[in-house]
Amino acid sequence: METITIPKAEIEQLHRELETLRNSSLYKRLLEFEKNISEGKRFTRADLGF
Template identity: 65%
Template sequence: METITIPKIQFEQMQVEIETLRHSSIYKRLMEFEQNIVSGRKLSRNDLGF
């Protein structure tokens, strides 16, 4: 693993963005989708919103 250095301001901005994403509905839907895949659930295109 490599170590990189980024400016503190950029790091803080990344933390805010991650926190914002975690509270978004699309993130929750992605986590639900991932859980369904792990559990072996078969999904159709309609289930996925296509």
């Protein structure tokens, strides 16, 4: 395994971006979608509003 070094400022920015993503409605919809699929629920385009 190879070790890499990432500047502290870049790591902090990645953490902020990750927190922003986790708090977004799109991420919450993605989690809900994955949960529904794992429960075996199937949706058509009409169900989803397309």
